[in-house]
Amino acid sequence: MVRTFIRRFLLIVYLVVVVVFLTACLSPFLNPATWWFFGFLGLAFPYLLIILLVFLAVWIFARSRWSWLAIIALLLGWKNIASVFAFHPFSSFDKEKKAAGTLRIMTWNIKSFFPPEDIKNRKTRIAHRESIFGVIRDYDPDIIAIQEFYGIESVKWFNNLTYLREMGYRYYYFPGDFERYRDNYSGTAIFSKYPIVYSARTNMPQNGEDKVESLLKADIIYNADTISVFTAHLQSYRFMPEDYSDLSKIRNDPNERIDASKNIVRKMRVAFKKRGVQTDIIRRQLDESAYPEIFCGDLNDVPNSYAYFSVKNNKRDAFIAGGFGFGQTFYNFSSNFMRRLPTLRIDYIFTDPRFTIKQCTRVPVILSDHIPVVADIQLNAK
Secondary structure: OHHHHHHHHHHHHHHHHHHHHHHHOOHHHOOOOOOOHHHHHHHHHHHHHHHHHHHHHHHHHOOOOOHHHHHHHHHHOHHHHHHHOEEOOOOOOOOOOOOOOOEEEEEEEOHHHOOOOOOOOHHHHHHHHHHHHHHHHHHOOOEEEEEEEEEOOOOHHHOHHHHHHHOOOOEEEOOOOEEEEOOEEEEEEEEEOOOEEEEEEEOOOOOOOOOOOOEEEEEEEEOOEEEEEEEEEOOOOOOOHHHHHHHHHHHHOHHHHHHHHHHHHHHHHHHHHHHHHHHHHHHHHHHOOOOOEEEEEEOOOOOOOHHHHHHHOOOEEHHHHHOEEOOOOEOOOOOHHHHOOOOOOOEEEEEOOOEEEEEEEEOOOOOOOEOOEEEEEEEOOO
């Protein structure tokens, strides 16, 4: 009797997991500007996948025909699975030597060069900034797409534009999105060792409280060819310290769980909707590109999402092509729970099919709440 009850209970749970998993597979195709609920399913997808794999193992061990349902669900969701997990366990990255004819690209949200603690201390900020520039020197990319860049031309000790120029990035596009203080601006930026012959900015729609950086485009002369490099930083959840406190309440305080959950869900719902609109703007710009394009940026969304699939479109994901694992790129200093989520890969390098991806890696440093991604790519002969 007990065994029959357990088996039926597990079967019901299994069927629910299969249905929710297959529903989550629709997330990339439904714009969260309208279908915001699917944004949550996109976040849950890797964990639904793990649960489904556990059930598959159980049914195979029990020699049950129910295993075929899991196999069918996995086959139907293969495109989603392939975007979440990179299958190159023996991949490595040679940062000392680039293959002949390759272009090294880096994308990094550097959080305005601010350290996570004691940001008002000048010596700490200088040392932190030097560490960031040290990583850039170490990997020596040819082109860098930076989100949350901060430039102050008038202050010598924090003159990041001049510093990068002296490092060899003579060509750059940094229109500045937000004025921080007396002509000191922050925003997205593109730096290149190759000439930039055309640049353009597309402002994202936003309300007064939003801080959404622009979509930038830079046409760059690379050898005898022209390539287009795009970078963007999409809407974040804008979690504040009190929101991370709510996350803790959801897990630990039953009395405040409902109110805390409502606040978190509301902020996430707003972010999903806004990213849906911003994503469509990026997609239109990429579709209009006359040259082989590279997109580097912080989408603030995971691989199994509308933002990921829409921006990526027919391009290749450099990490999926050359990395291994979930590839977490977001490191949260305020929440120990979110810091440990391995599935938060939200920073990407997407390349036109006319490029071959030679190697890609996440740089193992915690100098921002984002982990930099670097890739070597090669433009195929015409």
